Amino acid sequence: xxxxxxxxxxxxxQKGGIPIINCAYENTAFDYFPWYQQFPGKGxxxxxxxxxxxxxxxxxxxxxxxxxxxxxxxxxxxxxQPGDSATYFCAAWGKSTFGDGTTLTVKP
Amino acid sequence: xxxxxxxxKHLITAxxxxxxxxxxxxxxxxxVYWYQQSLDQGLQFLIxxxxxxxxxxxxxxxxxxxxxxxxxxxxxxxxxxxLGDSALYFCASSVSGRVGNEQFxxxxxxxxxx
Numbered sequence: 001x002x003x004x005x006x007x008x009x010x011x012x013x014q015k016g017g018i019p020i021i022n023c024a025y026e027n028t029a030f031d032y033f034p035w036y037q038q039f040p041g042k043g044x045x046x047x048x049x050x051x052x053x054x055x056x057x058x059x060x061x062x063x064x065x066x067x068x069x070x071x072x073x074x075x076x077x078x079x080x081q082p083g084d085s086a087t088y089f090c091a092a093w094g095k096s097t098f099g100d101g102t103t104l105t106v107k108p
Numbered sequence: 109x110x111x112x113x114x115x116x117k118h119l120i121t122a123x124x125x126x127x128x129x130x131x132x133x134x135x136x137x138x139x140v141y142w143y144q145q146s147l148d149q150g151l152q153f154l155i156x157x158x159x160x161x162x163x164x165x166x167x168x169x170x171x172x173x174x175x176x177x178x179x180x181x182x183x184x185x186x187x188x189x190x191l192g193d194s195a196l197y198f199c200a201s202s203v204s205g206r207v208g209n210e211q212f213x214x215x216x217x218x219x220x221x222x
Contacts, residue, residue, distance in 0.1 A: 032208045043110065043198050043213030044151070051208070089151060093207045095164060096141060100150035 003027050004092050006099025013080055014107050021075045021102045023090035028071070030092035035064065035075050038087045038101075047088070048075070080106045111135065112214035114199050120220045126187040129217045131199030133180055137212070139163065139205030140182040142174055145216070146195040157182055158205040186219070194221045 005024045013019045025033075034049035050057045050064045050073065057064045061078040077084055085106050090099040111134035121127055133140050142154040144167075153166035157176035168174075171189075176182040186193060196216045202209040 034210075036213075041215075043112075043200075043215050045110070045213065046210050049208075049210075091151075095166065096143075096153040096156070096211070098143075098151035098153070 003030075003097045004090060004099045006090050006102060008102060009100070010103045010105075012105045012107065015081060017080050017106070019077050019080055019084075019104055019106070021088055021090070021104070022072065023074065023092075023099050024070075024072045025092045025097075026071065027092070027094065027097075030094045030097070032093035033064070033066065033073050034091050034093065035062075036089040036091060036098075038089065044089060077104075080104075082106045082108050110212040110214060112199060112201050112212050114197075114214040114217050116217060117215070118218050118220075120222065121189060122222055123189055123191060125189050125221075126185065127189065127219065129184040129186070129197050129199075129219075131182045131184070131201075131214060133182070133199075133201030134212055137201035137203055138180065139202045139209070140176055140180070141200040141202070141211060142168075142182070142184050143198040143200065143213075144195045145198060151198070154184070156205065163205055189221045191221050194219055 035047045036044035037047045038044040063076040066073040087101045113132045139158045141156045144152045154168040156164040174184045198216045200211040200213045
């Protein structure tokens with residue numbers, strides 16, 4: 001049973017675009033929602049995280065929007081750059097549960 | 109560089125064999141997590157240790173086991189290996205293991221079972 005569903009599986013945007021990656025969770029006991037960024041050949045690295053008592057969190061060009069009632073959260077990348085091309089994972093803690101990942105390609 | 113080290117980087121072995129993957133957490137981190145990343149299943153949480161004790165268990169097969177030693181390094185043992193065990197295995201560490209503590213991931217061990 002997949003407890004965190006992530007979409008889309010892959011995403012291609014032009015430089016400057018705003019890619020949006022969505023995640024939905026099932027377990028209301030989850031209480032911490034991080035996003036990880038992974039480059040090829042590297043381990044995932046924490047990008048930004050949010051707790052369910054906050055509806056939005058922004059760090060630099062990265063924003064998490066959180067909808068507790070819908071049990072959904074999303075990552076927005078403002079002014080995307082080719083260097084943002086990577087795989088992005090949403091996760092839900094309580095127990096470490098990751099989405100399947102989204103491969104983002106930002107074209108110059 | 110996250111400060112988490114994993115050895116070996118690559119491992120090629122045959123079905124039925126047993127291997128041991130090693131992880132050294134960041135200095136000061138007491139908690140270690142193991143994950144399996146395969147092409148079709150993303151990152152799967154296997155198990156978490158905190159200061160030598162098992163803290164949480166995920167989708168870890170009975171053929172797999174782990175432990176954390178007094179010096180806080182951890183080992184993941186995989187036995188009776190099957191083709192489907194071929195994957196990247198990541199170790200992560202965090203300060204205390206409480207929810208909300210950032211997990212720092214190592215570079216991974218790529219296991220190929222032939």
